[in-house]
Amino acid sequence: MERIWGPVDGFYLAAYASPAGDGDRFSSYAKVCWTRPDNYWDADCAFKIFGGEHHRSLEDALAAVAADARNQVSCLPPHASTLAQWRQRDHVTIPRLFAATFTRHRMARTAGARC
Numbered sequence: 001m002e003r004i005w006g007p008v009d010g011f012y013l014a015a016y017a018s019p020a021g022d023g024d025r026f027s028s029y030a031k032v033c034w035t036r037p038d039n040y041w042d043a044d045c046a047f048k049i050f051g052g053e054h055h056r057s058l059e060d061a062l063a064a065v066a067a068d069a070r071n072q073v074s075c076l077p078p079h080a081s082t083l084a085q086w087r088q089r090d091h092v093t094i095p096r097l098f099a100a101t102f103t104r105h106r107m108a109r110t111a112g113a114r115c
Helices: 058-074 078-090 096-110
Strands: 002-008 011-020 025-033 045-055
Touching: 002 058, 011 045, 011 058, 011 078, 025 058, 045 058
Parallel strands: none
Antiparallel strands: 002 011, 011 025, 025 045
C-alpha cells in the first residue's frame, strides 16, 4: 500500500507499507521528495526514512512513517523549503547529498534533541 501527500514545508512525502515477516506485522518506508511523485517507487527523493517493521496494520504503518517524515522535514533548516520550491518551479537538479547534509547538520547541532 502506498500513499503520496504534500506539500509539507515545500516537500512531498511518498510512503509505502507492506507485511513484514510472517504477515502479522507491517513495515513502512517514506521518501521525502523535491516534487510530487507519481508513485513511491519512481520518486525523486531528497532522503529516505525507515518507519520500522512493528506496526499492527498497513494504516498504522503509514501513519507512523508519515509522522516520522513530517518530523524530519520540520527539523530541516528554513532554506531547505526554499530549495524544494525552486526545484519544483525550475526543475533544477539538487544532489541528494545536499539534503542529507542538512539533516546531518541539524542532528549534530541538536545533539539528540528532536529539533
